[in-house]
Amino acid sequence: MAIAGDPDILSDFIVPANVTTIDASFFTFTGMRFLVPATTFKVSKISLAEFPALNGQSVSYAVLQFPTGTPNPPHIHPCASELIFLSQGTLQVGIVDTTNKLFTHTLQKGDVFVFPKGLVHSQYNADPQEPALAIPAFGSANAGTVSLPNTLFTTGIDDNVLAKSFKTDVATIQALKAGLAPKP
Template sequence: MGDQTLLFVPYIAKLILASDPDILFDYIVPPNNKVDANFFTFTGFRDIFDEVPGTLNVTKAALAEFPALNGQSVSYAVLKYPANGGVNPPHTHPRSAELLFLVGGSLEVGFVDTKNVLYTQKLKVGDLFVFPKGLVHYQYNSDANLPAYAVSAFGSANAGTVSVPVSVFGTGIDNVILAKSFKTDVDTVKKLKAGLTTHK
């Protein structure tokens, strides 16, 4: 048994240390792209704070939007939360922790660890909060008058986002299974699904 266990140690260590793969070059250029300073410049945030959000707005500078990030293990997102209830619903990032920097307004943030302990905090401008990799977390703007603005950094060019409401109620899991899982009835599950589809 001991020798067999030792065979798995390198694989377990590799899983624990998993992140964006190391690259053997300074940077990766997609086929048919010209490399000049423009390749390394992202301009998608220039006017981002000009408009007050009507709903939650997330603008990403990740691999899909900014190909120069490929292999660099970093990405950003700017989040804008409307006043009086703007919420980024419970979600996870399977490939990275998130470091949120509040630049305007106030936010209630929280995450749940693997022991089902909830950690919450009320953030003010200038505060940072870390959401550990892969854990369910949320952000909420309870201020009745002011929107909130945050910038999030990720340790991956493609952190991924798994929305808990969408993954549970929007992917076709059978209503009976959901009703039993949440100790409720099928009609309640149908109402939750209907509400989710009308508020995408």
């Protein structure tokens, strides 16, 4: 068994080496003031990398913007559970447990859903007219995200290994990889 999580700290908070003055601004993140409607799925993170005051606090946040018909592809957070609040629209959510059982639900505005740490999950705005806005909280200052499509098809895993694993042919694997390649 492997256990991953944030270590407990022995002080109220951790001051980064490059910070000399601590005031209320240290505890304030202003990076979400300029959210604008997204035309593609967009994740705006508030994790340790963006907000150093989270160091040692075992929490982080994000804003997920789903234009109509967009998914957040299957992924995992290896270091934290996710608690997601839907503030606008509807959102289809699903998790797969370790017995490969799928649990799905359509969230309505105001609903909250939990994705347990390390389980594969995804979200999808199936509404053809209304965007969705979700706000997930994580039980880690750095939950980590492993996107399964990107991990499997953009990291250089041998095409033959993938073809045999998915019981398909190399041409299909190459087509999947081409579809995930960064746009020039």
